[in-house]
Amino acid sequence: MSATATEQTTPxxxxxxxxxxxxxVHAVDGVSIDLYPGEVVALVGxxxxxxxxxxxxxxGAHRADSGQIVVEGTPVAISNPxxxxxxxxxxxxxxLALADNIDAPSNIFLGRELxxxxxxxxDTAMENETRHLMGRLNPRFKNFKVPVQSLSGGQRQSVAxxxxxxxxxxxxxxxxPTAALGPAxxxxxxxxxxxxxxxxxxxxxxxxxxxxxxDLADRIAVMLQGRxxxxxxxxxxxxxxxxxxxxxxxxxGDVTQADLNxxxx
Amino acid sequence: xxxxxxxxxxxxxxPVPVPPPEPTxxxxxxxxxxxxxxxxxxxxxxxxxxxxxxxxxxxGSGGTFLTARNLWNLSVQTAPVGIMATGMVLVIVSxxxxxxxxxxxxxxxxxxxxxxxxxxxxxxxxxxxxxxVIALGxxxxxxxAIGAFQGAIVAYAxxxxxxxxxxxxxxxxxxxxxMASGRTIAPLDPTxxxxxxxxxxxxxxxxxxxxxxxxCVGVVALLVASRRRRRKYEFALRPLWADVVIGVVGxxxxxxxxxxxxxxxxxxxxxxxxxxxxxxxxxxxxxFMTFLANRTRFGRYVFAIGxxxxxxxxxxxxxxxTLVKTFMLIGVLVAIAAAVTTGRLNAATSGLxxxxxxxxxxxxxxxxxxxxxxxxxxxxxxxxxxxAQSLQSGMVLMGVDAPLQDIVVxxxxxxxxxxxxxxxxxVK
Numbered sequence: 001m002s003a004t005a006t007e008q009t010t011p012x013x014x015x016x017x018x019x020x021x022x023x024x025v026h027a028v029d030g031v032s033i034d035l036y037p038g039e040v041v042a043l044v045g046x047x048x049x050x051x052x053x054x055x056x057x058x059x060g061a062h063r064a065d066s067g068q069i070v071v072e073g074t075p076v077a078i079s080n081p082x083x084x085x086x087x088x089x090x091x092x093x094x095x096l097a098l099a100d101n102i103d104a105p106s107n108i109f110l111g112r113e114l115x116x117x118x119x120x121x122x123d124t125a126m127e128n129e130t131r132h133l134m135g136r137l138n139p140r141f142k143n144f145k146v147p148v149q150s151l152s153g154g155q156r157q158s159v160a161x162x163x164x165x166x167x168x169x170x171x172x173x174x175x176x177p178t179a180a181l182g183p184a185x186x187x188x189x190x191x192x193x194x195x196x197x198x199x200x201x202x203x204x205x206x207x208x209x210x211x212x213x214x215d216l217a218d219r220i221a222v223m224l225q226g227r228x229x230x231x232x233x234x235x236x237x238x239x240x241x242x243x244x245x246x247x248x249x250x251x252x253g254d255v256t257q258a259d260l261n262x263x264x265x
Numbered sequence: 266x267x268x269x270x271x272x273x274x275x276x277x278x279x280p281v282p283v284p285p286p287e288p289t290x291x292x293x294x295x296x297x298x299x300x301x302x303x304x305x306x307x308x309x310x311x312x313x314x315x316x317x318x319x320x321x322x323x324x325g326s327g328g329t330f331l332t333a334r335n336l337w338n339l340s341v342q343t344a345p346v347g348i349m350a351t352g353m354v355l356v357i358v359s360x361x362x363x364x365x366x367x368x369x370x371x372x373x374x375x376x377x378x379x380x381x382x383x384x385x386x387x388x389x390x391x392x393x394x395x396x397x398v399i400a401l402g403x404x405x406x407x408x409x410a411i412g413a414f415q416g417a418i419v420a421y422a423x424x425x426x427x428x429x430x431x432x433x434x435x436x437x438x439x440x441x442x443x444m445a446s447g448r449t450i451a452p453l454d455p456t457x458x459x460x461x462x463x464x465x466x467x468x469x470x471x472x473x474x475x476x477x478x479x480x481c482v483g484v485v486a487l488l489v490a491s492r493r494r495r496r497k498y499e500f501a502l503r504p505l506w507a508d509v510v511i512g513v514v515g516x517x518x519x520x521x522x523x524x525x526x527x528x529x530x531x532x533x534x535x536x537x538x539x540x541x542x543x544x545x546x547x548x549x550x551x552x553f554m555t556f557l558a559n560r561t562r563f564g565r566y567v568f569a570i571g572x573x574x575x576x577x578x579x580x581x582x583x584x585x586x587t588l589v590k591t592f593m594l595i596g597v598l599v600a601i602a603a604a605v606t607t608g609r610l611n612a613a614t615s616g617l618x619x620x621x622x623x624x625x626x627x628x629x630x631x632x633x634x635x636x637x638x639x640x641x642x643x644x645x646x647x648x649x650x651x652x653a654q655s656l657q658s659g660m661v662l663m664g665v666d667a668p669l670q671d672i673v674v675x676x677x678x679x680x681x682x683x684x685x686x687x688x689x690x691x692v693k
Contacts, residue, residue, distance in 0.1 A: 082581050097579045099572030101639035102565070110569055111580035113562050120560040128498040 010073045011036050012171050012202040013089070015060065019069035020053050027053040028064070029226040034203040035171065039195065041231075042205045042217035045246055046079040051206050052175065058204070059091035060084035071171075076122050090164035091173040098160060100149035104141075105130040107148055108163040133162050137192055154185030161192055166199065172196065172203045178212055190216060210239055224249045304511075307633045307685070311648045318652065322659030329662055334530035337538065339651070339658055340526065341462045341609070342545035345370075345602040347650035350628035351554040352595035355564070356644045357629055358571040359591050360638035361419060361426035365433030366599050366625050369411055370618030371441035374603035377404040378450035378613030381457055397457035404600040411437070412596025416589035434622065442615040451612035461608025463542035470527045470537030476501075477523035482514040488512055543605045547647070550598065555643040567591060567638065571639035592649075627674070628653050631681045635689075652677075 011034040020028040028050045035041050040241070043051040056062035058069065060081040069076055071087045078084050098107050105126040114122045114129070127144050134141040138158040148156055157177060164172055177193070178186040193216050197203060207213050213220060214234060222229040222245040229245045232252060241252040294413040329335060349366050356363050381400040385393065414435055419426045459466035468476070488508050495502055525538040526544075540548075558564035566587045569577040577584050602621075607613045632649025634641030656677060660670045 081579055085581070093579070095575070097573065097576040098641075099576045102568055106565060106569070107576075110565075110576070111582050115562070115567060120556075121562065121565060124494045124498055124500070127500070161537040185268035 006245070009036060011070075012072060014068075014070040015054070015058065016068040016070065018054060018057055018064045018069075020050075020057060020062065020064055026226045027130035028057070030067075031226075031228045033221055033228065033231065035204060037202055038197055038200045039219070040197050040203045040205055040217045042207055042213040042220045043223065044207065044210075044213055044220060044242070045223035045229075048069070048094040048225075049246075051223050055091075055173050055204060055206060056176070058089060058171075060089075061091075063111070085102065086166070088168060089169035089173065090167070090171070092157075092160045092164050092175065092177060094179060098148050101147050103119060103145055104134075104148055104151075104159045104162075105144060107159055108123040108133070108166055112167060129166070130162070133156065133166055137162055137195065138188065140188070152185060153181045154188040157181065157189050158192065161189075161196070164253070165196060170201060172201050173206075174203060174219070175206045176208065177205070178207070178209060182251070186212075210242065212238060213242070222246055305642070305645075307688070308642065308645055308648065310688075311632065311645065311652065315648060315652050315655065317657050318659065322655070322662065326659065326662040330659055333432075333525050335658070335662065336525050337529040337541070339654060340544045341541045342658060343651050343654040344462070344541075344547040345605050345618075346624045346628055346654065347547045347599050347647050348550050348602045348605065349595065349621070349625045350646040350650045351550055351643050352591075352598040352634070353625050353629045354632070354634050354641040354643055355554075355558065355567050355591045356426075356595055357626070357634050357636060358638055358641045359567050359588055360571050361591070362430060362589065362626070363415070363433075363592065363595055364427065364622045364626075365415065365437055366595065367618040367621035367623075368434045368437035368441065369408065369596065369599045370603045370606060370621055371613075371615055372411070372437045372444070373404045373408050373600045374449065374613045374617045375441045375444045375615065376407055377401065377457075377600075377604060378453060378579070378607055379445060381454045382450050382452075385454075389508040392454070392455065396454040397460070400454065401458055401460070401600075401604050404604060405597050407596075408596035408603075409593045410596070412592040412594065412599075413589055415596075416592025420585035420588040425585040438615070441617070445615070447615055449612050449614045453493065453607065453611050453613075457604070457667070458611055459542055459606045460546070460604045461606065461610070462543045463609065463611065464531075466542045467531075467538040468540050468542065468545060470539045473523050473527055473537070473539030476540065477519050480519045483510055484515045484519070537581075543609070546601060546605065549599065551643055551647050554626030558643055563587065563590060568639060624650075624653060627678050631678060633685060635685075 014032075014034040016032050018028055018031050019026065022091045031050070031054055033041070033043075033054075043055065045051050047050045053062060057064040057067075058078065060078045060083050063079060069078060071089070076083075076087055078087065078089075081091070099110065102110075105123065108130055109126045116122045116125075130144055134144075138155075141155055141158055143151055143155065148159055151159070161174075161177075163170075174193070178189050181189060190212070193203065193205070195218075205213070205217060217234055219231055219233055220237070220242055222242065224246065227249075229249050230251055232242070232245075237252050244250045245252070319331060350371075353363060353366070377400040380403055381396050385396050385399060403478065411433075415426075415429050418424050418429045488511065492502060523539075527539050529538055530536055531538050556615065558567070566577060566582045566584075568586050569580065569582065570587060574584060603617070606617055610617075628650035629641065629646045630636065630649070631652055632642070632645030632647070634646060634649075654672060656674055657670060660673060665673070
């Protein structure tokens, strides 16, 4: 078990023996994985390894054919994104899912607007909350009144993350959060992820970027062809060993020097 | 290739040329003023364009355009298209379109006319005081129903709005004809007629002044409330001078408009007409729709859907139901516009509202609504309707032939959108 995941605490979420099939193809084939508070678990694997499908069963975008999801010790049924949200599970999609034409506060509160006692939108209050939220997450964020399309990639990512964490999220799912960003913006987002981890959130991080994974994750879960190859503690493996898991499905103990050399051909 | 090889040497040899500071600084200070006043530059530009059009026509028509009489008529003529354009904004913002409004106007006008001319008198007798209420209410309900029907096909069956409402354009026109086998239905109930602004369809001089003063109080109250709200959260306040300028210009414009409209007496008397009912209705509709678009969740959702339908869906918004509501809303507004049009004509024919869909869409688009969705304002659409109507009635005053009028309106539409596109690209 990982060093950060304290033995006494219940996991934030446990996914037990999850299976999803599309036609005859087993996209996810009996995967079990858990996540503790204050922990980042990276999900890695090649294209079609099943990591996005697995995570969609948790975010409510897709139903599992079988298996069990346990949130803080209680088995739950998640059939749509609203259910997931009710259990404190928030997802940041790769496409960010922001409405480009409206400003940051409107995006953060989209679907959950603050209203005055007459039932009208309370934009001033939403802007105020957003300022506090951004003060905590990303103090460099200053553009509260402009459509988010005119923001930089990192700032847009901040808005997406702020939206996810504002409503007492406990479990955060991030799909390729740094994929479309420049170096400075990537740093900004990494900083943000560390900050959230420190605040006690559990984060599932889907990433292709092995540097992101080793920089941010506590544990690394490797998937290959719908199956879980293994979950390893970041400090107990090398990047090459993880690559061997991703590509060849070999456990760190089984991997030979010849295999590792093969990776670098 | 040559660019690539030349660039490093040029960069290394000479320092980056400094742009001449004078024009840049001037431009920045104008935008600075605009920004501190938090004015919408697009709306401001449209008002300037409107002023140019008005002055130009006044010169071209030998001083008959900017008379109280012509401006009063202009205000009444703008009303039906203006009323419908406020709804079209929301439909277009949500990435849809409604091509059926002109034909719907005919059906709804016809329905209200038949109801008050043939059906209600046989139940309640002629000239019953409730006739107009029942007719208008039925029209509004029918408008909402037609809108809901078309909207449901768009939202739930995922048929493109262009196709659904193109079908509607043909269908409702045919239905309007079939409803009375092409007959003209007239004359209408006297009270109903006032909705159209006829001889007695104005609120009169004193009431116009009262409304104008109330509007001024409203403007000042909004400015004060906005300052108070921002102060409560310790946000940066708009500079006081900017608020004062906005207040003075706003109240001045309101009082000026009231003065102009009150300067046109009823024919044969010296009693001021003041605002016509259609104009009062248009202003009320404009205020209500602005409120709906900016201050309610429904309005916010319409814009979010236009910006990114997927994001709206993931945000837990019932996007399909929201789309149906936008079509219902425009149906209701078409019913109101139909009441204005038939009331003014004192008759309903199956040819009512022909080409209105295009004028309504043109008004919204001239007013800054983007056909790709997500962008548009209600006040913009109203100014757009006024611009389109000004062009038409100005050309009539100047004796321009009808085909040439269409050409000019068409050219203006394309030029306005082209300018807007260029502007938006530069802002980005």
